[in-house]
Amino acid sequence: MAIVAGIDSSTGRTRIVACDSATGAVLRSGKAEHPSPEDPDTRPGEADPQLWLHSLGDAAAGGLLEGVRAIGVSAQQHGMIGLDAGGVLVRPAILWHDPRAGGAAAALVDELGGPAAWTAAIGAVPGPTYTVAKLRWLAEFEPANARRIAEVLLPHDWLVWQLLGHPRRRTTDRGDASGTGYWSPITAEYRQDLVELALGHQLRLPDVLGPAEPAGHTPEGLLISAGTGDNMAAALGLGLGPGDAVVSLGSSGTIFAVHEQAVVDATGLVSSFADATGRHLPMVATLNAAQVLRSTAAVLGRDLEGLSDLAMQSSPGAYGLVLLPYLDGERTPALPHAAGTLTGLRAESMSPQHLARAAVEGMLCNSADALDVLRARGVEVKRVFLLGAAGRLAAVRHVAPQLFGVPVVVPPPGAHAARGAARQAAWALAGTPEPPRWELPGAVTVAPDAEHDLAVGSAVRQQYRAAREQIHPETAG
Numbered sequence: 001m002a003i004v005a006g007i008d009s010s011t012g013r014t015r016i017v018a019c020d021s022a023t024g025a026v027l028r029s030g031k032a033e034h035p036s037p038e039d040p041d042t043r044p045g046e047a048d049p050q051l052w053l054h055s056l057g058d059a060a061a062g063g064l065l066e067g068v069r070a071i072g073v074s075a076q077q078h079g080m081i082g083l084d085a086g087g088v089l090v091r092p093a094i095l096w097h098d099p100r101a102g103g104a105a106a107a108l109v110d111e112l113g114g115p116a117a118w119t120a121a122i123g124a125v126p127g128p129t130y131t132v133a134k135l136r137w138l139a140e141f142e143p144a145n146a147r148r149i150a151e152v153l154l155p156h157d158w159l160v161w162q163l164l165g166h167p168r169r170r171t172t173d174r175g176d177a178s179g180t181g182y183w184s185p186i187t188a189e190y191r192q193d194l195v196e197l198a199l200g201h202q203l204r205l206p207d208v209l210g211p212a213e214p215a216g217h218t219p220e221g222l223l224i225s226a227g228t229g230d231n232m233a234a235a236l237g238l239g240l241g242p243g244d245a246v247v248s249l250g251s252s253g254t255i256f257a258v259h260e261q262a263v264v265d266a267t268g269l270v271s272s273f274a275d276a277t278g279r280h281l282p283m284v285a286t287l288n289a290a291q292v293l294r295s296t297a298a299v300l301g302r303d304l305e306g307l308s309d310l311a312m313q314s315s316p317g318a319y320g321l322v323l324l325p326y327l328d329g330e331r332t333p334a335l336p337h338a339a340g341t342l343t344g345l346r347a348e349s350m351s352p353q354h355l356a357r358a359a360v361e362g363m364l365c366n367s368a369d370a371l372d373v374l375r376a377r378g379v380e381v382k383r384v385f386l387l388g389a390a391g392r393l394a395a396v397r398h399v400a401p402q403l404f405g406v407p408v409v410v411p412p413p414g415a416h417a418a419r420g421a422a423r424q425a426a427w428a429l430a431g432t433p434e435p436p437r438w439e440l441p442g443a444v445t446v447a448p449d450a451e452h453d454l455a456v457g458s459a460v461r462q463q464y465r466a467a468r469e470q471i472h473p474e475t476a477g
Contacts, residue, residue, distance in 0.1 A: 003027065004429060005068045006237075006422030007056060008230065008415060009075040009159060011095060014055040015415040016064055021426035024438025029415065032058035045098025049081055049089070049158055056159070070223040070429040071163065072421030074233030075156035077179040080134040082149035087166065090148050093155065094134045101128040104136035108181075108198060115268035121191060122184045123262050123272030132181030135198040151204035154180070156227040163224050164216045170206035171215045174274040175232030175281070177208050185274040186262045211278050212435070214428045225428035230417045231256065231283070232276040234387075237420030238411060239440055242279070243382035245374070247367050247404075249390040253289035255370045256281045263377045269332055270377055276424060277435065282379055284332050284370040289363060290390040292325040292340075296359035300352050304393060307356045311395035314357035316402070316456045320344035321354045322467040323362035332370045333468075333475045343467045360395045361403070365464040368403045385409045387416075401448040402457030412442035 002021040007014065018028040032055040037048060052075075065071075078096035083089060105128045112118055115125045126132050131152065139146040153161065157172045177183035182194040182205075192202045209215060209226035217223055228236070235246065235258065245257035256273070263272045263282040273281040297307040326338040342358070371381055384404050390396055391410055401408045419438075427435040448454055469476040 002069050002426070002429060003067045004070045004072070004422045004425040005065055006233070006418040006420065006425060007071060007073045007159070008233065008418035008421060009052050009056065009073070009155060010230065010417075011076055011097065014052065014059045015418045016056070016059045017415055017418045017422055018064055018068055019419065019422040019426070021070075021429060022436060024419065024423060024436070026419070028064050030059040030061065030064045031415075032056075042092060043098070045095050045100070046092040047095055049093050049155070052155070052159060053162060068222065070225060070425035072225040072233075072423070072425035072428070073156050073159050073163070073227035074230050074417040074421040075154070075159060075227070077154070077176060077229035077231065078129045078131055079155040080131050081153045081155065081158045082138070082145070083151050083153065084148050085150040091142070091145050096129045098134070099128055101133035101137040104128070104140065105130065105133035108133060108136055111197060112194075116266040119264050119266055119268060119272075121194065122181060123178070123186050123264055124181070125268035125271070126181040130179065130181035132194060132198045135195065139199050146199055147201075149199070149203065153206060154229075156229065157206050160215050160224055160227050163218055165219045167216060169216075170204075171209050171226065172206040173209050173211070173226040173228045173276060175276045176227070176229035178272075178274040179229055183208065185272055185280060186264065211276055211424075212427045212431065223425070223429055225421075225425045227421065228276040228424065231273070232281065233417040233420035233424070235281060235420065236276045236423050236435065237416040237418070238385055239438060240385065243380050244385065245371060245381045245383070246385045246387060247371070247391070247400075249289045249363075249367075249386070249388035249396075251289060251291040253286035253367055253370065254283065255286070255367060255374070256283035257374055257379050257381055259379045263379065265377055269334070269373050276420070282374055282377065284373050286366055286370050287328045287331050288325045288366060290388060292323070292327060292359055292363040293390055293393075295327060296323075296355060300356065304390065307359065308393040308395040310353045310356035311360045312398065313353040316460050317463055318344075318354040318357040318361060319349035320346060320463070321349040321358040322464055323355075323358040324468055324471060325359070325362040325366050330366070332373060333472070335472055335475070338472065341467070341471050343471070357395070360399055361460055361464065364396065364400055364403045365461055368461060371404060381406060383407050383409060385411060387411065389413075397444075397446055401446050402453045403461060405448065405454055405457060407445050407447040410444045410446070411440055
């Protein structure tokens with residue numbers, strides 16, 4: 001039995017799993033928070049990448065990596081680590097969630113000719129999270145640092161480079177590269193013209209490895225696979241294939257699916273990323289997801305489990321009560337200035353259980369609308385994986401198959417991105433055309449009844465659609 005390991009370095013912590021390369025069984029695991037920055041003036045959206053190595057060492061304590069033959073690395077997407085011509089860090093890393101590049105992103109979109117020009121170039125419209133927007137922000141507000149930067153690595157690229165002992169060759173993978181804003185999943189090529197548009201000069205950029213291509217070996221002889229971004233690693237860890245979609249219910253929502261081709265959407269609603277297998281991950285985002293349930297639970301004086309219990313006491317359609325869940329505006333549909341709306345208030349519908357049900361249905365109808373955006377672009381959705389703590393609530397598990405119209409898989413909580421990185425390591429170690437088949441133990445599948453549930457779901461969605469189009473007629477059609 002060969003043992004492989006997966007490392008996932010997120011915004012706040014490092015997780016590591018050691019797995020059986022043949023079955024994917026997790027043999028050992030560890031995690032550690034990133035240490036607090038030594039410089040008290042470090043911004044929340046920045047980090048000294050050396051701290052990621054400290055937490056990696058802490059997570060691997062106790063012999064977790066003993067006997068491991070290959071390691072894969074997953075990390076937060078869209079970050080920016082700028083190095084000078086000698087490979088020295090120019091400034092702290094700018095992380096994906098740093099908000100300062102909002103104006104820079106808008107300016108870049110305009111300068112290239114608008115959303116359609118960007119989607120034709122890279123399959124997406126860059127927002128403030130994208131690396132290319134961070135480059136423009138740097139050029140505008142830290143011009144001396146911008147001129148010093150000779151190359152840019154993403155967080156997973158940097159960690160792989162560290163594990164390999166700082167070789168001259170820098171590498172990345174197509175999944176993480178597709179989130180930079182200057183590598184196109186459509187042509188599988190860098191766009192140095194977009195780098196120059198953002199930064200004012202071109203950069204040395206890492207080689208883009210194939211899905212099973214190793215990045216190299218550590219000085220101790222451990223194989224290091226290509227690595228990838230966190231969403232791509234999670235898809236690999238869950239075992240997604242064509243026809244599979246993910247609805248991730250964080251405070252906001254992330255909806256993506258495995259597809260054979262890049263999706264070019266001139267409206268910019270769909271961002272076309274590459275995945276870690278040679279396919280693609282077209283993605284749609286919603287601004288409102290689990291926060292809708294948390295806010296409603298707070299109004300009712302309940303926790304999330306209590307809200308779920310109340311919702312199960314109601315019935316489909318919540319006696320006509322409809323919650324349009326646009327609490328922070330919405331991205332999909334494009335309603336940036338909208339607010340949430342509660343309609344259908346009647347004496348019989350004004351009860352806690354119906355409000356709880358309307359919140360669950362409103363959140364999931366919004367997610368179903370986002371899935372329909374993918375379907376309208378030719379993306380097949382045969383099965384949905386529901387991620388996040390909200391996805392494990394009984395009411396959500398009951399309602400989601402009705403509204404999505406396909407079986408819903410609820411995986412157990414776990415380090416899916418780290419497991420995906422380990423699966424990539426096993427693939428690179430084996431050198432096979434496809435990754436090893438790993439089962440997902442503990443997953444629960446809830447399939448809709450072909451007659452009853454699909455009819456109920458259609459009626460609930462029609463009620464929601466009527467309310468949405470009445471309040472926001474621009475969403476009709």
